[in-house]
Amino acid sequence: MRVCSPPQSIAPRHLPEGRHKQKQTILMEEVSMKKILALLLALVMLFGVLAGCTAKSTDAADSSDQAAQDAQTPAESTDTADTANTNDAAETTDTAAKTIETLKVAFVPSREPQEIITATEPLKQLLKDELAKEGYDVKDVEITVGTTYEATGEAMAAGTVDLGWLPGGTYALFSDDVDVILTATRDGLSKDSDNAKDWNDGQPTEASDKQAVSYRALFIAGPSEKGQELAAKVNAGEELTWDDLNSANWSVMGTSSPAGYIYPALWLQDRYGKGISDLSSAVQSDSYASAFARLASGQVDVLVTYADARRDYAERWNTEFGREGSIWEETNVIGVTAPIYNDTISVSKNSEIMDADLIAALQDAFINIGNTEEGKAVIAIYSHNGYQKAQASDYDNERAAQKLIQELTAAG
DSSP, X not given: OOOOOOOOOXXXXXXXXXXXXXXXHHHHHHHHHHHHHHHHHHHHXXXXXXXXXXXXXHHHHHHHXXXXXXXXXXXXXXXXXXXXXXXXXXXXXXXHHTEEEEEEEEEOOSSOHHHHHHHHTTHHHXXXXXXXXXXXXXXXXXXXXXXXXXXXXXXXXXTSOSEEEEOHHHHHHTTTTEEEEEEEEEEEESOOOSSGGGGOSSSOOOEEEEXXXXXXXXXXXXXXXXXXXXXXXXXXXXXXXXXXXXTSOEEEOOTTOIIIIIHHHHHHHHHHSOOGGGOSSEEEOSSHHHHHHHHHHTSOSEEEEETTTHHHHHHHHHHTSOOSSOHHHHOEEEEEOOOEEOOEEEEETTOSSOOHHHHHHHHHHHHHHHTSXXXXXXXXXXXXXXXXEOOGGGGHHHHHHHHHHHHHHHHX
């Protein structure tokens, strides 16, 4: 009989130690991966929630900003409207400030006062119209003629006159209180020689097309015996002596008149070392018209005047002053001064209405007036043809002349 061996116990099968550890590591990695995936999934869900909230917050903020802007728009519109209203008010104020009730204008008496008043009457409306273009509403223009050159300057210095036509010498005399703004231009003359004899050809002095910014003063001898005696010497090419001149009766203008006093005085001083105040017989005339009337009647033998004033009195020489011969035949030039800078339009520094804007407007207005036929007809009373802007320095020579005249007068 076969005896079977008892069953043997089967011992558990053990893996080698390295393989066992490898398996554990794999199991642990699997568990870790699951945890990581779960964590990532949670994070994704969290980010989704946050993104949704942020979008809503941004939309809400945008809506709030837009609402704020919308809320501000009416205020900004109101500010703009207020600014516009303020500007309109300012413009209205400016316009009101440019209203001038009365512009006071004065002329020197180089012609008969009534003649000047009549001739310049159209200037009132011309000036109103031109200043209106510059933004000024001038209600009235008042025109006066001074009793003397100095009286006109004094009125401007005091501020009782706003604007005046002044010769260069008168302006220079009062330039502490008066500003020059324009210089007159004149038609040039067919005669403009330094030699007195060249003016005595018996023919009228004519205007030329050439514009001039200066003129001369003339010594004119009349039809009296002494006047003819002096003229004869000059036309013969002889030099006049101081005794020749001092033996005559003279007519002069006020001491601030360039052609009627200042430059003739400088001419005498340069040649003879004496002035008008040294003459034995010199009477001051209140206008050139009265001076020519005296010359025609023989009351005076010599007068001093602007070149060539005989053009302005040629007709009256016969019709009013009673002479039979032509003024060109009965009078002679016996002296010619250096050129004199033209007349000014000046303004008072003490005028209540004068300022830089008004001065600029007046400059443009008078330049425009001088460029029209109607305007030229008005300013022809002073032999002006037009105007150009001026500076105070243009009349420095006039100031020097005034200083010399004052010295000569004081010395006399």
